Amino acid sequence: MIGRRKQPLAAAARTRASASAVLSATQLRWLGAMLIAAQLPQAPHLPLWIAAFGLMLVGVRLWLARSDARRPGAAPARIPSWALVVFALVTAWFVRLSYGGHLAGREPSVAFLFILVGIKFLESRTRRDGTLLVCLASFLLITPFLTSQSPLAALAALPAILGLGGALDALDRTSGAAPPWRTTLARIGVMLLQGVPLAALLFFLFPRLAAPLWGLPQDYAAQSGLSDTMSPGMISELSLSDAVAFRVDFDGTPPPPALRYWRGPVLARFDGRTWSGLPQRGEGTLASPGGPAVRYTVSLEPSMKPWLFALESPSRMPQLADDDGPGDGARSDFAILTPDRQLIARRPVTQVLRYTETSVLGDRAAPASALDVRLASAPARGNPRTLALARELRAAHPQDRDYIAAVLTMFREQAFVYTLTPPLLPADPVDMFLFDEKRGFCEHFASAFTVLLRDAGIPARVVTGYQGGEINPRGGYMIVRQSDAHAWSEALVDGVWQRFDPTAAVAPSRIERGIAGALPDGEPVPRFARLGGGLLKNMQLALDALNHAWRRDVVGFDNARQRELWRAFDLTARTAPWAIGAAVLALGAWGAALIALMAWRRRHAERAIVLWRRACARLAAAGLPRQAWEGPLDFAARASARWPQFAIAFAAIAESYAALRYADTSARPAEREALVATLARAVDVLPPAASLRTLGGAAR
């Protein structure tokens, strides 16, 4: 009957005008701010000219809008759409050019989108364009996560999310003065916070895909890390890098530093200068359980290499962390163990890989296969002086153990220097190192040691990997950096592979205290590998802890972890339909409760309207409907003329309703309540419609 819709005309006018309405200056400003906020996080990943150009386009549009505002009478500055189309095509060509002739790949596409939003913004006139821009910005907002999913990237997306909210709010506001931007931002902030619980719920419950939608980083640039060859100077170069190789969460106490040998590529082939690995197939043997075992979870940074690292020596096959497989430890669906006991992933590690591993600590390992021994026994080439020395020593020490001890003693007693800046060794590097320079890094020692053993007929090989690791006190986990890269040797003694670390003979503190402890002051040790506190290092450790937690608990919350969580709630295939039904029911109940709450609040807030409608309905039923356009006072006067005996009630109803609806009572809530009470009582006083009808008849 009356006032079915709250603002029929205004609402209709709004919808009519909405899509084609011209963007206001405020709306343009919000859209511009949103685009810039969405572009900025992506900008560092793009070629400079694309980043600058895309941002400039948005800036140009904002500048044009400003100059439009300065001359309100003049026609708005416009760039014809066809020109922009041509412009877009030219830009596409340039983008293609700067990505080496590709436009379809991920990075060129992102770059093109980056510029395209600017071009779209340049030609945006209507609200419809504005809405499209919001969609484009939402998409652009996701693109930085293709490169990095760090907490910093998430933080960088926040301004753009606020911008999105602000732009949507501005687009929705078709009439009336725009509120100050602070107010809008505060409102959007509150709304986002209100959305957090729902987002958290979806984070935990929304089914994840087992594999990402599109393969995350495949085209990484070369990463620093261990390679499958080793020549003099390679590891010392790597040691200058602060980059994190992997992080480890231990179940229980971490092993002492001297036992932290993270086994990586094993190199058995030597051409006189460079050690290289051998392509190997087949199953290696796991260390037999027994002795001090330690279980830990490695979060391996992407290295583009298949190496997996484990403490010497792994006694189980690695399992993906959070995997729900049976996990008997004998098999692994993503890694293999080679006969020389390297753990190798079936695919290069292109994103953070988390796996759980168990190792038996010790420097001795399972007996070798015949092939293994043969490969490690091949005589070393070149380096004649070394060979001569080996023969001389071998003559003095026919026993393998004695010989090895003699070599280690030589390293310890002669004036060998452990340094990060070894001299260049152009030819026969082992000879030059052993007899001329006597300065070297771990790879020199390992290489020379292994060559000496080989020349004496003892099967030996070089093992590369990481040695050490720093416990982050802020997260209780271990950080292993590239600067912890190390090389040591392995020799077959008494039919068992045994670890020998010649570096430890020269610089024992390298093993005990890490690289910085072993090197004299003045050596260019990477900053974060240095010992001691310092504010910067502390901050870095705190940041790293945050990063690690983020990786582990937010980014790492994948399909498998989700299933694990579900299982914790006893959610299996059998109970799933029930659970889903219950969830739907709960959701429905929640929605119904919400709707009821809103209705209740609406009624409560506008009780006056409800009461007024009730009175009007009663009078209409009694034969005196209110005209749709009729004001309350007029209607009351009409009703009083018909039923004079209720004139006081009609006046009370109309006046209190009019006061509630049209007077300024916002500052006096008590008065409002009094008015509502009066209105309610006056409506209560009115007899039912039936008796009114008879009374009305009598009055007439």
Added chain:
Amino acid sequence: MAQRLKWRISCMRPFPMSVRPAQQPASSTQGIARALTQLARIVVGKEEPIRLAIACMLARGHLLIEDIPGVGKSTLAQALAATLGLRYARVQFTSDLLPADVIGVSIYDERTQAFRFLPGPIFHSVVLADEINRAPPKTQSALLEAMEERQVSVDGQTRKLAEPFFVIATQNPVEQIGAYPLPESQLDRFLMAIELGYPDASAERELLAGGDRRQHIAELAPVADAATLAEWQREAAAIHVAPALLDYVQALLAASRGFAGAGSTSGSDAGARRGLSPRAGLMLIAAARAFALIAGRPMVVPEDVQAVFPAVAGHRLAGGARSGALQAESLLRSVPLP
């Protein structure tokens, strides 16, 4: 039933002070009420036009009366001026009237050997511009400009008009031959356009029996003065307008703009094609505020808007007060209260 009702009503708590008009007889309301009764004694049987005229004054607007001669236009103007204690002047607009006749002239004074400005009738507080459509456009626009600016420039000198300043212009809608009808833009300067119309039988009898109106006017004692009127105007401007009422006004404006298409029944009416401007909306609210003040209400209710709407919107929707008022009435009927 009635007994029970009386008892229950007596139990009701009294209305809060600020919204119940009867318990707060502001001095302005009382003064305005006295002015209204006094005016009603002079201009008999015309309560509604008088109310609108007072509202127009309170809203600081100017009034256009469209009617035939002899229905009391001058009497109303004179009585208004006398009741409110304002100075009154009348200008009969003719086809040879010059702007200087309205505004005033500078004449050379031989004794002081300087020009002396003789202010024209426009420097009075209430100016009756009779038959405004008889004067040439130049004179019309001089008057209308003064109405808008509330000041005139003569010989390079700006002179302020009286405060309050209120123009009642009349025009005869019947004899338009040899007249210069006011263009729409000039019509827009008038807050309201009303008709007085013939008095009804009893009022006419009283009029005929009552004797000389001029005599009555001369005997009137003013109930207010310029300062009081200014105070009332300030009060009117401060009357509360609720968001719900603004919704209603916006709906009216929107409907007036859509009216052109729907109201093609009076196809010849060029004016009907124009909707109400935002300024018309502002004026509508100002007039409704004044009307609420007259009723002694601290807020504007839709009834106030509806009461002034035909007078405020009529001449803006159509060229004349009569056809416009009809349009405005039907417009009011078409817009439901939000």
